[in-house]
Amino acid sequence: MLLCLSNRRSARRAAARQLDGGSPFPDRKARSGKSGWNGKGKRRGQVARTTASHATDEEIALARAALGKRNLVFVGLMGAGKSAIGRLIGQWLGVPFIDSDTEIERVSRMTISDLFANYGEEEFRALETRVLERLMKGGPRVVSTGGGAFMNEITRDVIKRKGLSVWLKADLDVLWDRVSRRDTRPLLKTEHPKQTLKALLDKRYPVYAEAEITVISREAPKEAVALDVIRALADHQAMHIQEAHK
Ligand SMILES: Nc1ncnc2c1ncn2[C@@H]1O[C@H](COP(=O)(O)OP(=O)(O)O)[C@@H](O)[C@H]1O
Ligand SMILES: O=C(O)C1=C[C@@H](OP(=O)(O)O)[C@@H](O)[C@H](O)C1
Numbered sequence: 001m002l003l004c005l006s007n008r009r010s011a012r013r014a015a016a017r018q019l020d021g022g023s024p025f026p027d028r029k030a031r032s033g034k035s036g037w038n039g040k041g042k043r044r045g046q047v048a049r050t051t052a053s054h055a056t057d058e059e060i061a062l063a064r065a066a067l068g069k070r071n072l073v074f075v076g077l078m079g080a081g082k083s084a085i086g087r088l089i090g091q092w093l094g095v096p097f098i099d100s101d102t103e104i105e106r107v108s109r110m111t112i113s114d115l116f117a118n119y120g121e122e123e124f125r126a127l128e129t130r131v132l133e134r135l136m137k138g139g140p141r142v143v144s145t146g147g148g149a150f151m152n153e154i155t156r157d158v159i160k161r162k163g164l165s166v167w168l169k170a171d172l173d174v175l176w177d178r179v180s181r182r183d184t185r186p187l188l189k190t191e192h193p194k195q196t197l198k199a200l201l202d203k204r205y206p207v208y209a210e211a212e213i214t215v216i217s218r219e220a221p222k223e224a225v226a227l228d229v230i231r232a233l234a235d236h237q238a239m240h241i242q243e244a245h246k
């Protein structure tokens with residue numbers, strides 16, 4: 001979804017008004033400054049929490065509204081930041097956070113590495129699908145998936161039907177820099193792990209592209225990427241509200 005900045009601003013202002021229970025479109029009262037909104041997308045007297053790493057109340061409210069009762073589901077390759085960014089977004093939105101790998105480890109009482117070593121990838125995928133199907137029944141939550149989860153047709157389908165998916169997209173060098181610091185990813189225990197990661201990237205990116213929203217997981221502090229996610233969700237919701245009133 002590409003929007004020019006002024007379109008985005010006006011869509012957000014309209015959506016923010018609707019969140020307040022009013023019309024999403026400016027009326028004379030609002031423009032004359034007599035409504036509760038100060039024309040800058042903020043309530044009178046409300047201090048915006050905008051800093052380099054903080055979302056405004058308006059952005060948070062729109063992002064939260066984008067979910068409704070759905071789960072926000074992060075997909076993407078190993079090292080994209082699904083677990084780290086998902087946790088932050090859960091905190092910022094005030095929504096419970098669950099990482100599907102952590103949930104798999106909890107129910108199996110084994111680490112992901114031990115699951116792969118003792119039962120193989122196929123068993124791991126079967127468990128992953130079951131866990132995600134169960135997680136997608138409740139909501140709203142923030143759910144971070146393991147990198148292979150969205151590749152499974154059943155899992156992808158349930159995420160599309162019941163969740164709002166966000167692909168955290170990163171380039172190979174960024175991913176490699178992040179994953180090479182830990183040895184917890186069994187798929188990368190190969191002779192040439194960076195090449196393995198590149199092969200996974202080539203195979204998976206066309207599928208991750210089916211996610212509803214894409215956010216670049218750039219080389220920046222986690223909070224900066226999380227803020228990009230909040231803004232992408234806010235824009236998504238603002239456009240949704242604008243479309244509904246066409
Ligand atoms: N934007 C970021 N900037 C710097 N480090 C990050 C960023 N996002 C994630 N990381 C770090 O990279 C590593 C991998 O992130 P993680 O959330 O585990 O990725 P994933 O769950 O997608 O495999 C973690 O150590 C995390 O703290
Ligand atoms: O890409 C994959 O197939 C996998 C990614 C891992 O999760 P992260 O993407 O959170 O690292 C974990 O589920 C498992 O090692 C398999």
Ligand SMILES: [Mg+2]
Nearest residue numbers: 082083145146
């Ligand atoms: Mg993870």
